[in-house]
Amino acid sequence: xxxxxxxxTLYLADGVTLMYLMLGVLVxxxxxxxPGLGGATAIALLLPLTFGMEPEQAITLMGGIxxxxxxxxxxxxxxxxxxxxxxxxATCFDGYPLTRQGKAxxxxxxxxxxxxxxxxxxxxxxxxxxxxxxxxxxxxxxxxFFMLAVLGLVSLTISNNNMLRGLIAAAxxxxxxxxGYDDMGGTLRFTAGIDYLWDGIKLVxxxxxxxxxxxMIRLMVEGGAISKVDRNELGxxxxxxxxxxxxxxxPRTVLSGSFIGTLVGIVPGVGGTVASFLSYSFTVQSSRxxxxxxxxxxxxxxxxxxxxxAKDGGSLIPTLAFGxxxxxxxxxxxxxxVLHGMQPGPLxxxxxxxxxxxxxIALLLATIxxxxxxxxxxxxxxxxxxxxxxxxxxxxxxxxxxxxxxxEGSLGDVIMAAVFGVIGYVMIRLDYPRITxxxxxxxxxxxxxxxxxxxxxxxxxxxxxxxxxxxxxxxxIIVMALALPVLGRIRRRVRNAxx
Amino acid sequence: xxxxxxxxxxxxxxxxxxxMLAITLLYLSxxxxxxxxxxxxFIGWVFVVLTAADVVVQLVAxxxxxxxASTETAxxxxxxxxxxxxxxxxxxLSIFGxxxxxxAYIFTFLTWxxxxxxRRSALIAIGALAFxxxxxxxxxxxxxxxxxxxxxxx
Numbered sequence: 001x002x003x004x005x006x007x008x009t010l011y012l013a014d015g016v017t018l019m020y021l022m023l024g025v026l027v028x029x030x031x032x033x034x035p036g037l038g039g040a041t042a043i044a045l046l047l048p049l050t051f052g053m054e055p056e057q058a059i060t061l062m063g064g065i066x067x068x069x070x071x072x073x074x075x076x077x078x079x080x081x082x083x084x085x086x087x088x089x090a091t092c093f094d095g096y097p098l099t100r101q102g103k104a105x106x107x108x109x110x111x112x113x114x115x116x117x118x119x120x121x122x123x124x125x126x127x128x129x130x131x132x133x134x135x136x137x138x139x140x141x142x143x144x145f146f147m148l149a150v151l152g153l154v155s156l157t158i159s160n161n162n163m164l165r166g167l168i169a170a171a172x173x174x175x176x177x178x179x180g181y182d183d184m185g186g187t188l189r190f191t192a193g194i195d196y197l198w199d200g201i202k203l204v205x206x207x208x209x210x211x212x213x214x215x216m217i218r219l220m221v222e223g224g225a226i227s228k229v230d231r232n233e234l235g236x237x238x239x240x241x242x243x244x245x246x247x248x249x250x251p252r253t254v255l256s257g258s259f260i261g262t263l264v265g266i267v268p269g270v271g272g273t274v275a276s277f278l279s280y281s282f283t284v285q286s287s288r289x290x291x292x293x294x295x296x297x298x299x300x301x302x303x304x305x306x307x308x309x310a311k312d313g314g315s316l317i318p319t320l321a322f323g324x325x326x327x328x329x330x331x332x333x334x335x336x337x338v339l340h341g342m343q344p345g346p347l348x349x350x351x352x353x354x355x356x357x358x359x360x361i362a363l364l365l366a367t368i369x370x371x372x373x374x375x376x377x378x379x380x381x382x383x384x385x386x387x388x389x390x391x392x393x394x395x396x397x398x399x400x401x402x403x404x405x406x407x408e409g410s411l412g413d414v415i416m417a418a419v420f421g422v423i424g425y426v427m428i429r430l431d432y433p434r435i436t437x438x439x440x441x442x443x444x445x446x447x448x449x450x451x452x453x454x455x456x457x458x459x460x461x462x463x464x465x466x467x468x469x470x471x472x473x474x475x476x477i478i479v480m481a482l483a484l485p486v487l488g489r490i491r492r493r494v495r496n497a498x499x
Numbered sequence: 500x501x502x503x504x505x506x507x508x509x510x511x512x513x514x515x516x517x518x519m520l521a522i523t524l525l526y527l528s529x530x531x532x533x534x535x536x537x538x539x540x541f542i543g544w545v546f547v548v549l550t551a552a553d554v555v556v557q558l559v560a561x562x563x564x565x566x567x568a569s570t571e572t573a574x575x576x577x578x579x580x581x582x583x584x585x586x587x588x589x590x591x592l593s594i595f596g597x598x599x600x601x602x603a604y605i606f607t608f609l610t611w612x613x614x615x616x617x618r619r620s621a622l623i624a625i626g627a628l629a630f631x632x633x634x635x636x637x638x639x640x641x642x643x644x645x646x647x648x649x650x651x652x653x
Contacts, residue, residue, distance in 0.1 A: 052639050164553050168517060171546035175524050178539050185535025190527065213585065220581040390613030394605040395627045397588060402597055402631050406641045411593055414644075418589045422582055429578075430513055448538040455537065 008357035011056060012365070020057050021362055024064020025369045031065070032072020033381055037215060038085040039069030040328040044211040045396070047204055047336060048403030055340035056355050060362045062336050066329055067119060067366025068373075070272065070308045074111040075378055078301070079104055087272030087308045090280040094293060094300025101296050108378055109243020110298050111305045112371035114254055117247065118306030119367030121258035122265065122313025123360055130349065130356070133321040137349065142453035143464065143471035145322070149447045151478050152324040155267060156436045158481055165432045173437040176201050177444025184452060196412040203335045205404040205413040206441060209420025210427075210434050211328070212400040217425040219389040240375045246298045253283050253299045257306030264307070265314020272308045272327070279307035309367055316363075320344055320356060323446055328435040331442050511561060514554045521546040584608065596646030602628045 011017060024046075031042035042065045050058035073084025078095035091111060098107040140148070157166025179190045180200025191197040247254060257279040264275035283303035284293045293300050318324045323344035325331040337344055342352060349356065374381070404417035427434050454471075458464025465471050525543030528536050591600040602624040609620035635641045 049634065049639065164549060164556060168546070168549045168553060171521070171542055171549055172517075174542050175539070175546070182531075182535040185532050187531050187535035189531060189535060189539065190524070217578075217581050217585065220584065221575075221578050388613065390609065390615070391623060394588075394608040395623070397585065398597075398601045398604060398627060399631060401588065401592060402601075402635055402643065405597070405644060406635060406639070409642065409644070411644060414592060415589060418585055421585060425578075425582075430510065451538050451541070452534060 004354035004357050007354045008361055011354075011358055012060065012361055017057055017060050020053075020061045021064045021365060022369065024061040024362075025068045025366050025373065028065035028068030028366070029072040029370055029373060029381060032069035032084045033075050034084065038073065039065050040332055041211045041215055042069060043329060043332040043336070044207045045400060045403060047207065047332065047339070048406045050336060050339070051406065055337075055342060056358045058336055058340055059355060059359045062333055063359050063362030064366045064369075066312055066333065067309075067363045068370035069329075070312070071112055071115040071305075071367070071370045071374055072381075074115065074301075074305055074308075075108060075374060075381065078107045078111060079378075085272070087276045087304075087311075089273065090276040090304035091301055091308075093280065094295070094297050097294070097296035098298070098301070103239065103296070105239035106243040106246060106298065107301050109240035109375060110246045110301050111243070112240075112374040113244045113247040114257065114302040114305040115309040116367045116371040117254050118258040118261055118308065118310035119312065120364060121255070121306075122262045122310035123364045124313075125259075125262045125310075126313040126316055126360060129317055130321070133317055133349070137321050140322075140470060141468065142450040142457065143468040144474060146447055146450040146454055147465065147471045147474035147478070148322055149324060149443045149450070151474055151481070152318065152322075152443065153436065153440055154478050154481055156433070156439060158485055162431050162433075163482075163485065165430075166436045169427065169432045169434070169436040170440040173440025174444045174447070176206075176437070177441045178448075184449070196410075196416075201441070202407065202413060202416065203441065204339065204407050205417040206420045207332055207335055207438065208400050208404045209417040209422075210424035210438060211332075212396060213417060213421025214424025214428060214434070216393050216397050216400070217421060218428055220393050223389065240378075243298075244375070247302055250299055250302055253302045254306045256282060256286070257303040258310040261307030261310030262314040265311030266317050272311050275307040275311045276304035279303045312363060313360075316359070321349060323443075325439055325442060328438060331435065331438045334442050511554070511557045514550065514557045518547070518550040518554050521550045584612070592644070592646070594647050596649055597631065597643040598628065599646065601631055 012021070027042050027046060028039055031037045031039060043062055046061065046065065050061060053061070070085060070087060073088035074091050074095070075084065077083040077088040077091040079099055081092050081096040081099075083089040083092055095107045095111065098104065153170040154167075157163050157170065175190070177200075179197055180188070181198050182189055188198065260279040260282060261272075261275040264278060265272075280300060280303050283299050284290050287293070287299065315325075315327055315330050319330045319334060323334065325334050334344055337348075342348055342355070401414050401417060404413045405411065407413050424434055426432075427437065454465065455462070458467075465475065521543065525540065525547055528539035528543045530536070531539065588600070588604050591604060595603070605624040605627050606617075606620050609615040609623060610617055615623075631643075636643060
């Protein structure tokens with residue numbers, strides 16, 4: 001491990017690699033600041049640019065984006081009451097009242113520092129758990145891996161408002177994954193006689209379409225400036241240093257937020273929004289004096305921001321160890337790994353340990369670098385949200401389609417990206433979660449392989465899944481995960497009826 | 500009494516469409532061999548059950564007049580126009596290639612749809628083209644598609 005750590009550190013000390021890291025940080029911050037775009041869109045757009053890079057350079061670039069987009073989102077949450085990404089919504093509760101009191105700098109300084117510290121805690125936990133995960137993963141057989149993938153998809157749908165539509169999106173995603181030539185059975189599936197589809201639906205054009213293009217269609221329909229807030233309402237950013245100090249006056253809030261974020265991140269699909277809201281409500285409930293929360297209590301900024309950035313370290317554990325992404329960003333990151341010939345899972349942990357350490361150190365450096373950039377350049381960065389979206393739309397659409405084409409020089413990929421753009425937009429409008437669809441596409445191959453291997457092991461007797469102890473335990477967790485929200489809803493309805 | 504027109508709201512229609520899609524995919528899965536069809540058939544049954552449940556939920560919600568606001572989604576002319584702009588870009592790319600289409604598309608979009616002045620639109624269009632050329636052609640050494648027209652001429 002130490003050898004790998006040294007190799008990774010030396011690799012990152014190289015000027016070109018550092019340049020990629022800083023590029024990732026800047027892009028992540030910009031996309032994080034722009035409400036509605038976020039890190040997933042940034043990764044989708046930059047993915048094609050990584051083709052010519054070394055795998056570790058691509059990992060560094062993506063680490064830069066992942067480590068910074070969450071911090072970027074906090075800036076608009078504090079200054080404009082418009083969270084850049086969904087997990088930053090909890091920061092609005094106290095961040096915006098602080099801005100109204102003329103303490104925007106204090107809130108931004110605190111958010112940036114808490115995010116960095118949260119990111120550091122998340123990474124430390126990741127480093128501590130990965131060696132254990134390595135031995136744990138080796139105990140998993142095909143039935144357990146299949147059940148784990150099902151758990152990943154199910155837990156994603158639970159965090160969604162419409163659980164049924166989440167599950168439908170997952171099933172649709174699996175079918176999209178079936179398209180093409182099946183290596184195991186030697187059959188063409190769902191190609192409709194189109195030669196282009198023999199190789200299956202390519203991940204990169206699909207991701208570009210679902211995230212970058214779909215968001216641009218949404219902006220085109222909604223119109224206007226990206227920020228819906230009046231430019232004159234923008235507060236002055238002063239006293240960032242005081243925010244930095246304020247975080248160290250509340251170490252308990254930072255630590256509790258960071259640990260909640262890391263733990264929530266480990267569970268696939270639950271994501272940053274749950275982490276930050278959970279951390280916020282925990283801080284409110286555990287505080288002796290909670291009267292100022294919602295009116296501009298600095299702890300209300302620290303807690304969600306620490307949790308939001310800490311979850312990245314946690315969510316890398318299922319992504320790297322089991323190949324099960326916990327969020328849209330992680331699904332896209334898996335796409336980057338696969339594109340560069342790395343198959344996530346136990347072998348990756350053993351064979352490419354130093355590459356993973358490059359990612360971990362890059363994440364760490366990105367959180368610190370982005371906090372510094374935010375502290376210095378917030379008042380300039382925030383101006384991007386007042387750009388008219390009509391300038392952004394044709395530019396991003398053009399670059400996205402060039403990126404889709406660049407993958408294999410195929411016009412079919414351009415058409416595929418556009419088709420998925422429309423699908424993505426329809427999904428946004430009709431409340432079908434795109435993230436579940438993407439993760440199902442990513443997991444489809446792995447799920448089918450493990451399902452068939454399991455059925456061969458059990459001689460086509462599906463009850464074998466319940467005779468395998470690990471698989472049975474995961475199945476019971478799936479049943480509980482599906483049943484608990486339904487039971488909670490029934491209980492609430494009964495209580496309301498009685499009242 | 501519900502009229503056919505009020506029943507035909509996009510959210511219910513989409514649920515019915517998804518159910519039909521699930522049934523079609525399950526039917527197609529029956530034609531694959533044992534190994535290739537095993538998992539699609541399994542997922543196909545799950546898909547049919549889920550989409551059927553969604554149709555029931557949507558119909559019940561509609562009868563109780565409790566459809567959530569987010570699903571009250573009519574397909575507007577604005578949405579179709581937005582998708583038309585995307586379709587236009589893809590068609591133009593396939594005919595004229597990237598290096599001609601990108602500046603022309605951005606310029607047209609900014610002047611015609613967004614109402615920006617021509618000078619500003621031209622500057623943004625040239626800037627975007629320069630960005631694409633520097634990153635993809637100069638730095639990454641990709642050959643961008645020249646379009647059907649130029650390919651046929653050469």
